[in-house]
Amino acid sequence: MSVQALRSGLLTTLQDAGRPGHAALGIGRAGAADGPAWRLANALVGNTGGEAALEITLQGPTLCFERAARIALTGAPIDASVGERPLPPWTAVDLPAGSVLRLRGMRQGCRSYLAVRGGFAVPAVLGSRSVDLHARLGPLGGRALVAGDVLPLDETGGIEAIDQLRIRRWGVDPQPWFDFALGPLALLPGSHADRLDAASRERLHRQPFRLAASSNRTGARLEGEALALAAPLELVSEAVLPGTVQLPPSGQPIALLAEAPVTGGYPRIGQVAAVDLPTLAQRRPGDAVQFVSITLDEALERQNARERDLQRLVQRVLDRGESER
Amino acid sequence: MAPIRCEPLAEDALLLHVGEGIAPGTSDRVLAATAVLMRALPDVECVPAYASVLLRFDAGSWRTPGGPAPHQAVGEAAMAALASPDAASPSAREVTVPVCYGGDAGPDLAEVARLTGLGAEEVVARHAAGHYRVAMLGFAPGFPYLLGLDPVLAVPRRADPRTRVPAGSVAIGGAQTGIYPDALPGGWQLIGRTPLRLFDPAADEPAALRPGDRVRFASIDAARFDALWAEPGR
Numbered sequence: 406m407s408v409q410a411l412r413s414g415l416l417t418t419l420q421d422a423g424r425p426g427h428a429a430l431g432i433g434r435a436g437a438a439d440g441p442a443w444r445l446a447n448a449l450v451g452n453t454g455g456e457a458a459l460e461i462t463l464q465g466p467t468l469c470f471e472r473a474a475r476i477a478l479t480g481a482p483i484d485a486s487v488g489e490r491p492l493p494p495w496t497a498v499d500l501p502a503g504s505v506l507r508l509r510g511m512r513q514g515c516r517s518y519l520a521v522r523g524g525f526a527v528p529a530v531l532g533s534r535s536v537d538l539h540a541r542l543g544p545l546g547g548r549a550l551v552a553g554d555v556l557p558l559d560e561t562g563g564i565e566a567i568d569q570l571r572i573r574r575w576g577v578d579p580q581p582w583f584d585f586a587l588g589p590l591a592l593l594p595g596s597h598a599d600r601l602d603a604a605s606r607e608r609l610h611r612q613p614f615r616l617a618a619s620s621n622r623t624g625a626r627l628e629g630e631a632l633a634l635a636a637p638l639e640l641v642s643e644a645v646l647p648g649t650v651q652l653p654p655s656g657q658p659i660a661l662l663a664e665a666p667v668t669g670g671y672p673r674i675g676q677v678a679a680v681d682l683p684t685l686a687q688r689r690p691g692d693a694v695q696f697v698s699i700t701l702d703e704a705l706e707r708q709n710a711r712e713r714d715l716q717r718l719v720q721r722v723l724d725r726g727e728s729e730r
Numbered sequence: 731m732a733p734i735r736c737e738p739l740a741e742d743a744l745l746l747h748v749g750e751g752i753a754p755g756t757s758d759r760v761l762a763a764t765a766v767l768m769r770a771l772p773d774v775e776c777v778p779a780y781a782s783v784l785l786r787f788d789a790g791s792w793r794t795p796g797g798p799a800p801h802q803a804v805g806e807a808a809m810a811a812l813a814s815p816d817a818a819s820p821s822a823r824e825v826t827v828p829v830c831y832g833g834d835a836g837p838d839l840a841e842v843a844r845l846t847g848l849g850a851e852e853v854v855a856r857h858a859a860g861h862y863r864v865a866m867l868g869f870a871p872g873f874p875y876l877l878g879l880d881p882v883l884a885v886p887r888r889a890d891p892r893t894r895v896p897a898g899s900v901a902i903g904g905a906q907t908g909i910y911p912d913a914l915p916g917g918w919q920l921i922g923r924t925p926l927r928l929f930d931p932a933a934d935e936p937a938a939l940r941p942g943d944r945v946r947f948a949s950i951d952a953a954r955f956d957a958l959w960a961e962p963g964r
Contacts, residue, residue, distance in 0.1 A: 425775065426775055427871075427936070428775060428784070428786070429764075429775075429777045429866075429867065429941055430867050430936060431868045431869065431872055431873050431937070432871045530931050530932075539870075540871045541912070542871065596739070639751075641750075641751060641752050641780045642868060642875075643745070643779045643780075643781070643782050644745060644777055644782065644784035646739060646740050646786075649739075666869070667867075667868050668866065668869070673739075676739060676740050679740065679741045701741070701799070701801065704741055705741050705799060705800070708789070709790075712790070
């Protein structure tokens with residue numbers, strides 16, 4: 406039993422928590438760009454095993470469900486319907502067999518997550534079902550969904566046969582898990598931030614950048630008045646991470662996202678705080694990106710508090726879903 | 731030797747600065763430190779680069795009530811491990827990589843010969859005579875950056891990078907040599923090609939070469955290349 410892609414959407418990939426532990430072999434982590442949204446999508450359908458979900462970019466796919474399935478959509482608010490029936494996001498929905506789920510644009514944000522109860526029965530590669538587009542690793546040969554693809558569903562997630570679509574009466578409040586306000590993002594100091602010239606140092610924290618259309622899962626390309634180093638810097642390749650803000654010779658910074666490479670040779674002028682990385686991943690081309698400095702201690706504290714809240718919420722959602730079975 | 735310096739990169743990452751630049755001596759220190767840290771801190775991911783080691787950890791599991799911040803705790807544990815005399819020795823594996831030099835397998839060999847002022851045969855002889863070491867992997871899964879290139883063979887990257895370099899291509903980029911594990915875009919000068927499969931995600935050891943491995947190249951002819959390339963399981 407499976408899901409068939411009738412249309413692929415702009416860029417739809419399978420993603421889970423990613424592929425940690427292999428960076429020394431040149432293998433990046435990949436994984437969901439908005440981790441909390443991915444985790445909450447899974448919680449809403451009752452998944453507890455870090456199941457892969459579909460990460461949908463800007464324009465969604467059309468999917469035909471061969472069997473009845475419980476699904477949930479989180480992340481960017483996406484226009485979704487089955488037949489004439491619009492589907493609410495952040496809510497579990499049971500689809501009867503043969504349902505055609507149409508996912509269209511997003512009013513705001515860049516990435517939505519579609520989780521299915523039981524997950525997709527695709528083989529893990531190096532411990533993960535995340536697609537790494539650049540390395541061509543993961544399910545579907547490490548590529549994005551194309552029309553005609555058939556994704557098998559794990560049979561442990563099967564639900565009883567139903568005649569009609571059923572929308573659960575409760576869901577998750579997207580606040581604070583989706584940033585509707587396009588607020589400033591917390592930025593930790595980068596190794597080479599003090600090598601920027603004085604005007605650029607100020608500009609990094611003052612000017613609103615715009616997210617360029619050439620951004621992708623590897624990096625958010627930021628456009629603005631160019632930043633410059635006070636003096637040229639000879640650097641050798643060194644580790645980079647999701648959130649690392651690099652400054653290529655163009656002077657237009659690149660903030661690395663979930664599919665960050667393992668090494669890079671550009672100056673590192675900042676590090677987006679982990680707590681705000683999902684928010685950055687939700688900015689779409691043309692959106693403003695502004696940074697505000699944060700200390701490592703503050704960043705840790707905020708990330709801790711966010712993680713604690715998320716774990717609590719995931720547990721509540723799982724418990725409530727379980728109690729209704 | 732300057733002492734190792736510890737820089738927090740992110741909430742869950744530290745960078746240990748071991749030295750500067752691209753040099754075999756610095757790389758050897760990095761690889762030795764990486765081997766010690768991998769043994770001492772099994773739950774920390776250790777990633778060597780030319781002159782530094784990345785330590786990536788789960789901040790939550792390194793937090794203790796009233797204790798130091800996670801990056802401080804990891805940094806202290808790392809420095810303590812590096813100070814201990816019981817240093818683990820890094821990989822002593824030696825891997826021989828068969829290479830078919832020149833011709834279709836190495837379309838830039840003539841250009842490298844021109845740039846170095848050596849004959850093509852001399853370029854091949856010097857490249858194949860070298861003792862190399864994998865300093866790091868990056869760019870693509872399983873792509874080894876090898877140090878130990880004869881300085882005479884150091885040539886600039888191509889002005890016009892290729893959009894597709896064939897899998898197995900052995901190349902020179904500046905003072906380094908490397909091998910493209912897969913068909914990839916690339917700007918290094920291609921002097922040969924190996925039939926060895928450098929990356930196989932389904933294998934127990936997905937990368938044929940690991941940081942610290944010592945590498946020799948062995949020149950093979952086109953017929954031998956074709957035979958090895960056609961072997962099942964390659």
